[in-house]
Amino acid sequence: MGRMIYADYNATTPVDPSVRDAMRPAFEEMFGNPSSSHWLGVKAKMAVAQARSRAAALLGCAPIEFYFTSGGSESNNWAIKGAAWALRGRGNHLVTSAVEHAAVLNPCRFLESFGFETTIVPVDGRGRVDPDDVARAIRPGTVLVSIMHANNEVGTIQPVGEIARFCREREVLFHVDAAQSVGKIPVNVAEIGCDLLTAAGHKFHAPKGIGGLFIREGVAIGSLVHGAGHERGRRAGTENVAGALALARAADLAGERLAAYGARMAALRRRFVDALSASVREVVIYPADSGVDVLPNTVNLRIGRIDGALLAGRMEGVAVSAGGAACHGSARTPSHVLTAMGVPVEQALGAVRFSFGWENTEDEIDDLAARIVRAASSIDSLLVSV
Secondary structure: OOOOEEOEOOOOOOOOHHHHHHHHHHHOOOOOOOOOOOHHHHHHHHHHHHHHHHHHHHHOOOHHHEEEEOOHHHHHHHHHHHHHHHOOOOOOEEEEEOOOOHHHHHHHHHHHOOOOEEEEEOEOOOOOEOHHHHHHHOOOOEEEEEEEOEOOOOOEEOOHHHHHHHHHHOOOEEEEEOOOOEOOEOOOHHHHOOOEEEEEHHHOOOOOOOEEEEEOOOOOOOOOOOOOOHHHHOOOOOOOHHHHHHHHHHHHHHHHHHHHHHHHHHHHHHHHHHHHHHHEOOEEEEOOOOOOOEOOOEEEEEEOOOOHHHHHHHOOOEEOEEOOOHHHOOOOOOOHHHHHOOOOHHHHOOOEEEEOOOOOOHHHHHHHHHHHHHHHHHHOOOEOOO
16 A cells, blocks of 8 residues: 555645644643643633633634634534624625535525525635625625635635725624634735634644634623633633644644745645656646636646545545545535535545645655646546546
């Protein structure tokens, strides 16, 4: 089989060794409950406060505006349900896009059972939302717009700054799901102009189970988890001290190497696409238009008529996501992102997402391309040369 190649960084990332080391004090000298008044609790409370400041710095927000959560799904649910319940006296209308993660679309559907209405804004063939479409979708009674920063399947970066401007003009809250962009590209809440923003630690080398939600100071939002007064009374539950320390270190790491990361991922992406294009007759990249901004580490592609799951299964020792995303599970249904982009169902079923990370090397990329060529040649005659 040869060495294992991990090319599924948009699904999750390995925990960085320095992040693991940063967690250790929470299991040893800082194991106290941050709500306890004794010295061990105070020590843990101070550690959480310092971690909050470091995590907030990555997003360009004040520490008081950053709330720890269990990850991206909770943050999205909190932002959407919390805003909807807090503002239901003003209206019952939500706006989102056709390519959002299930952790955005499903909370909107859930709220519909309580009388809320959702407008789903379409995307173009590049997976991009038109800000004018969002502006037209806003109406009296709209309480929240939720648009992702970068798509997890095809990498398309949305014009969230323009959308934020339209929302501000209409006094509508704007939530950004930045789970896939934080740690990969610059994310600054002040520059975007959003009111709420989601971050997921396991997407940038922290462990699973820790994330955050930016809530702009003064924004009204209801609680999702009720109980005691943790997180300044907005999210009940004893703080995950180890997770907070991990997220802080991962945030430091992301900030330190963000520019280098972008250049390195872009180079690996070009190397990968060029290698495949030189050996396979029909490689279709989504989005096909190079004029759209995409995450530098993401390549979603189809090779001819080959089924994506079959291709992924023939690549021994390679970890990728067939169909576009890890969250789809085993069901053989086409990606809702690709179909929203106008890709026919039979072609969408051929898609495979490759997403690279800091640990990948040029040698791995060359090996990966060679394995894809071998797998494709064993399924169909699409090769220019072997």
